[in-house]
Amino acid sequence: MAELFEANNFLFLMGGFKVTLEIGFFSIIFSVLLGTMIGIARYLKIPVLAHIAGIYVDVVRNIPCLLCVLIARFMTPLPPTMSGILAMSVFTGAIMAEIVRGGINSVSKGQFEAALSQGFSRWQIVYHIILPQAYRNVIPPMVSQFTTVIKDSSFVWAVGTEELTGRSMILIGRYSDTSHLFAIMGCVALIYFILNYSLSLLARWEHKRLAAKSY
Numbered sequence: 001m002a003e004l005f006e007a008n009n010f011l012f013l014m015g016g017f018k019v020t021l022e023i024g025f026f027s028i029i030f031s032v033l034l035g036t037m038i039g040i041a042r043y044l045k046i047p048v049l050a051h052i053a054g055i056y057v058d059v060v061r062n063i064p065c066l067l068c069v070l071i072a073r074f075m076t077p078l079p080p081t082m083s084g085i086l087a088m089s090v091f092t093g094a095i096m097a098e099i100v101r102g103g104i105n106s107v108s109k110g111q112f113e114a115a116l117s118q119g120f121s122r123w124q125i126v127y128h129i130i131l132p133q134a135y136r137n138v139i140p141p142m143v144s145q146f147t148t149v150i151k152d153s154s155f156v157w158a159v160g161t162e163e164l165t166g167r168s169m170i171l172i173g174r175y176s177d178t179s180h181l182f183a184i185m186g187c188v189a190l191i192y193f194i195l196n197y198s199l200s201l202l203a204r205w206e207h208k209r210l211a212a213k214s215y
Contacts, residue, residue: 009171016167017191019081023153023163027088028146034089035096040126042097043104053097060094066155073159084156084163092149099141103134143203147196164188 038053060068065087072087073080107130115125135142157166168188172181 012171013164013167013187013191016162016164019161019163020150020153020165023081023084023088023156023161024146024150026085027092027149027153030085030089031092031096031149032142034093035098035100036131038093038097039100039104040131042101043130044122044126057094057097060091061098065091065152066158069155069159073156080156080159080161083159084153084161087156088149088153091152092145095145096142099138099145100134102141103138104130106137107133139203139206143199146203147199150196150199151192164191 038057041049041053044050068087068091069084072078072083072090076083076086078086104126111129111133112125115129116122120128153163154165156163157169160166162170165188168184171184175181175184
């Protein structure tokens with residue numbers, strides 16, 4: 001068991017953890033941007049675009065995340081990590097679109113109408129008035145989805161990406177003892193837990209801070 005905790009094995013796992021963070025970070029950024037654009041398009045009922053966005057959301061939300069990962073890996077020329085980011089962004093973007101749309105719909109329509117009567121354009125109203133309030137309202141479900149992105153990034157291991165789960169499987173292949181398997185899986189589970197729990201605590205703090213500022 002002692003050889004399992006050598007520095008080389010730890011550094012090997014941390015290299016995979018770095019890839020997990022890269023996939024998670026960029027997937028979250030891109031999915032929020034994509035989800036926001038789609039949510040706005042559906043809220044403003046932009047011709048054609050809103051219809052296409054609705055089809056995209058319905059299709060993506062009803063297929064497995066792993067299928068998106070396989071499609072991005074084998075049907076695009078992107079390297080493993082980039083294809084993982086693409087897959088996670090596309091899949092999560094559909095969910096984020098519904099979260100953002102729900103947040104936008106939670107803002108009183110009277111504010112939109114009042115701003116419109118003051119000469120604001122529809123885009124100015126959404127950007128300056130609607131979105132800030134919508135984001136504040138959807139922090140809990142959005143961060144919950146962030147943690148799901150971090151966990152679901154483990155799917156990219158299936159297509160050869162050496163992120164945290166992928167590298168843990170490589171380590172397991174080096175050791176045949178069952179105790180090693182439990183030790184490695186326990187270590188990986190602890191890393192995921194610490195990361196996601198920290199993210200949840202940060203979200204709670206930010207939500208309370210924004211709520212306090214609104215009064």
